[in-house]
Amino acid sequence: MKRLVVICLMVFSTSVFAQHTLSVKVNNVTSNEGKVNVAVYNSHEAFLSFDKVMKTHGVSAHKGTVDLTITDLPDGEYALAVFHDENDNGKLDTNWLGIPKEKVAFSNAKxxxxxxxxxKECAFTVNSDYEIHIDF
Incomplete structure (x- = not known):
């Protein structure tokens, strides 16, 4: 009986603290300049707020499709914002109206x-390893 309880606790604890890998495929990158960056958000309150990002990751840009990998995501609902930082200055450049000058894309929405x-338009659920394609 003790063995059954221990096994049940082990199974329960691994499912509660499950960590997943999110593979992000960013299509239609138009240049080899700069970086492609992804920001992961887990609530509508945090969405598109630079100081409330759950996770970020960036890789060198190249024409075509760029692959980014986010690790250690627990089960949950997420939304992604992606931008191509062509001049590699570490920020999304905008014009005087606040409209992005660099390419921007989102998970599941334009x-x-x-x-x-x-x-909510961008959100998707992760409960296992997940792959998402985002087009610029």
Whole structure:
């Protein structure tokens, strides 16, 4: 009986603290300059707030498709924002109206005419290793 309890506790603890890998494929990168960066958000309150990002990752840009890998994500709902930092200055450059000058894309949604999509439009659920494709 003790053995059964121990086994049940082990199975329960690994499922509660499960960590997953998110593979992000960013398509239509137009140049080899700079970096492609992804920001992972886990709530609508945090979405698109630079100081509330859950995780970030960046890789060198190259034309075509760029692969990014986010590790150690627990089960949950997430939304991604991706941008191509072509001049590699570490920030999203915008014009005087705040409109991005660099390519921006989101998980499951496109930029709207008058601003970015909402968190719920971009959100997806991770409960195992997951792959998502995002187009610039």
């Amino acid at each position: 930029m709207k005419t008058f601003g970015p999509p909402k968190y």
